[in-house]
Amino acid sequence: MSSGLIDEPPAPEDKSPSRRRRLLRLLAIVTVIMLAVAATVCGVYAKLTGNVRHIEVTREDLGDARPAKAPTAALNILMLGSDQRGGKNYAGERTDIIMLAHLSPKRNHAAVISFPRDSLVQLPACRSREGLPGQQRHRGMINSSFNFGGIGCTWKTIETLTGIHIDHFVKVDFTGFKGMVDAIGGVDLCIPEPIRDKYVQLNLPAGWQTLLGEQALGYVRARHSLGDGSDIGRIQRQQDFVAAMAKKAMSGETLTDPARLFGFLDAATKSVSTDPDLTPGIMRDLALSLSSDEIPFITTPWRYSTAYPGRVEWLEGPAKKLFRSIAADQPLTSSKVRDTQPTVPLRTKTDTVPYFPEPPTTTAPCTPDPAS
Template sequence: MSGGLIDEQPATGDKPPRRPYLRWPFIVIIVGLALPAAIYAKLTSNVRHIEVTREDLGDARPAKAPTAALNILVVGSDQRDDKYAGKRADIIMLVHMSPTRNEAAVISFPRDSLVELPACRSRERRPGQQRRIGMINSSFSSGGIGCTWKTVETLTGIHIDHFVTVDFIGFKGMVDAIGGVNLCIPEPIRDEYVQLDLPTGWQTLLGEQALGYVRTRHSIGDRSDIGRIQRQQDFVAAMAKKTLSSWTLINPVRLFGFLNTATKSITADPGLTLGVMLDLALTTRRLSSDKVHFVITPWRYSTTYPGRVEWLQGPAKKLFRLIAADKPLTGTKIRPSSPEAPPATAPCPPVNSVL
């Protein structure tokens, strides 16, 4: 018999005793295999899932392209739970990934867009949405993510495969977990509404500053939602670059801190599992910058409702048809924004290392 890791002395003529230290390599291997599994289980349990059903989306959905392309709806909200009745989504994006994952397009929908909203059923203590002309981001408060999904599909004719929502409290934690994001600030920003005060030049934005930066619109550029979207796209690109850099990936503590915060901050459909997310993230890491296209839905200022924008139907429909049919945007003449919109950033002095 053996007690713990120490064997009793064998009787005369028995085989020599096994050495305790010979067992340790096997124990280390077992622990090494079990620990990642435990971490994966922990991260998986962090993610909240909401099923968007046929009752939410209706039967007249756009056809899916006959390829392995993926279309993922991304919504940024200021809370995670169901207590955001009356709140509206600040960020609405559609991420299109090509079948071989060697090219991606990110379409931003201005939150101030006046569009024809479809009827959506009430759900999760929300009132539902009547068919009417209204701002695109009101679908989120009216009917939740299912209503936003239906609204974007109806307006664009693009079949959406998955959704993910990110709450802004978690967004701040993700930025802090990677040590902040370096970004060029083209002009001073002093916005009391989002409590942001930044000088020009390269700045390392931590969580609270980062959230203020992606939300500010009152004290920079033309103070429009379009300018804010361009800044959001710049920030997302810079954050993705640092998150997927070796600086983050080769440090287990730093990587776990980021993933733990990120998974606590997101809600997705059941089909968008943690494994799928991680696979897509690592695939994105292999994309060169010229293969990721950030586009704003072609727009113009509304002449009827000051402060609102309307989509340019011809260019917008062309953009949506290309995405729906899984056609590349390379070489197309889709206008990313109105010529009235100023550039999102200005040149900054070079730095030795900008992640």
Template sequence: MPRNRSNARKPLRSRLSRGAWGAVLTTALVISGSLTAYAGYLDVYGNLSQESVDTDAFGDRPSKVEGAVNIMLIGSDVRSGDNGNYGKSEGERPDSLVIAHISPNQDGATLINLPRDSVVDLPACEPADDKPGMQAQRGMINSAMSLGGVPCQWKAVEQLTGIHIDHFVSIDFTGFKDIVDSIDGVDMCIPEPIDDDKAHLKLGAGRQTLSGEEALGYVRSRYGQGDGSDISRIDRQQEFMGAMLKKVMSGDTMQSPTNLYGFLKSTADTITTDDELTLTKMTDLSIAMREVDMGQIKFVTVPNGPDPADPNRIAWTEPDAGQLFKAVAEDTKIDAGEKKGGEGKKGGGGGGGGKSEKPTVPAEQVTVEVVNGTEVSGLANEVSEKLGGEGFSVAGTGNPNGEVPSTTTVYYGPGQKEHAKTVAASAKDAKVEENPALGTTVQLVIAGDWDGMDGGQGGGVPDSAKGKTAADAKDACG
């Protein structure tokens, strides 16, 4: 039987490695593969470390939707015990912060990644154990964990997103490696050689099976791959977790109670949960999710852009982020599938529409002026703020001097067509048109057909929040 669990706070182990949070969802899914091995699950549950969190102390909380479960997956750079081989790190700032939204009502699950570099308005938190607590402040989202522990991070996530969080789960570096090794590695294709000393990773190019140690380095690697950004790393983590889920759900793990038990035990030995996440609740979740299809497991990153005050930090793009959170909070169906540069949208008249092709110039290299050709007061300022949040340099706003086009249009000067396409990709259904009188600043003229930023003000989940599913997550070679 599970050991007795009091309300006493228990030490929180070293937490989730970068990207290891996906294994938590995997666990929830594969438990359903063999509920007949109930005695084994009791033993697995007995290996969990648990912590009491007083959510009543949070004050007003978001409403809970019956049937849906939201689990906060957290991780940090704290390194102790077997994890000490991965260097030293001060404090307990999570490197990974994810909301796992499990929805039997929608027959699936969505993992929403909240980048650690996000700058947000954090709520005040009381001191907890050896944590000093904090006053309400603007700072990086993972500061809450450092200053107030799990309860403070939980409270911050709820207040920032409006999503009712039911439980939390964490996994440490060693646990992630053990999970990967328990399924005999994960197949990935590495397009280019990787040499990243910070992530303890050196891989040649080509298709290969990553061991637990290699997989840990792969999902931790930041500066040895891509552009070195946290967003780029999150994309790779999602691809890896998609490949891992496919292997678990289609391989021998699901076919044998013995294999399943070994997999679950390797997870349980190294995870920490709140003490309200009981075996009964885990089993109920598993029953509800056992018929889940890989196409219904979605990976999403909150819509974001550079923080206007610090381009090395991240600001959540509104209203897109708010629409995503609202959909999760209300358990609304969230479509997924990688966005293809505006495919399926109209546009493209008057000089070559930019909506049918993926932009080739990044927003950070585009300077745009916003002109309000409608009767909606303040619309140019509103749009310019959103463009600034996406990384564009906004030269100014104003009202039109002459005739307003019937269709929202991005005008560009010589050599600036690709820059105009980038703006058009963010301005829903805009077309692009050349104006030889313009210089290097493109001009967005908002007309009467304005329908918000791409995927924005029409309601529902914005296109910028639609990521990938476990079914269509490709390995790195495509």
């Protein structure tokens, strides 16, 4: 087994941190808000909360040299988006998304930091647990910590790199949303042009389509056969799909149908893992924070690596400034966000200057929306 992932060729479909950041935000909104809604449904709350898997992260996992907690009631919650796949080229679970949500003491302000999964960083040593070999201290990709030491090692890695004390974690299994889609009878989505993608085994005509679970999973993963084949277009497609799913889940069609609502909530809660101390109240606070369009979603300042093509490295100065503000529970003003993420022209992947892609914008050609 390799000591890290820097000697492996990068996966071409996983180059865009923005894609994972937006997908995690939207899926987290759907899943966590549904958990909050579940608290109001008489008779099913215990069943649904019982679906959530709890994984204990111990002092032995995190070590003694942890960052100090800020002297306030602020909370820092590690959020992971995992993808379980099997097959000839891959088997197991990987963390496609790593983010940190900071909730203010009064829960009236929040900020979210995204850590690109292709980041080359100095990884700490982690103990072995639950059949995983553990991690030796080395330079490697940030998401390799989960492969070597599980959630405890990922938690320790983020604390070590940022100096931010983490209080809780939430992990969402994205393949679980297949069941969520099926439970609400599929999701209506505009397909602007026919899709024939052998990689995800998707065959769809143009126009309004009702996508069921397997089709939905193929659609949000598809890249090669759509547009110019880049991740930029896929970001928008994923955002459109999950937004459509949230709309369907929160519609009267779902909320007034007890069987359909329960099926959706059941599938959603089965996709979530947390630490045992993450209470429904904290989940509610997290849901409300993620639902706000006003909170800053900040990608750790980075640039493409010249030594390892396809990987990225953090900009030390701006990254430290950002982490210190979060660790000290200092509000992230718009000026501070601009300082950590300067506006620069779009660059190619071989450039060594900071790369901060603009969010994509597209318009769907199908009108009217049959669900409206």
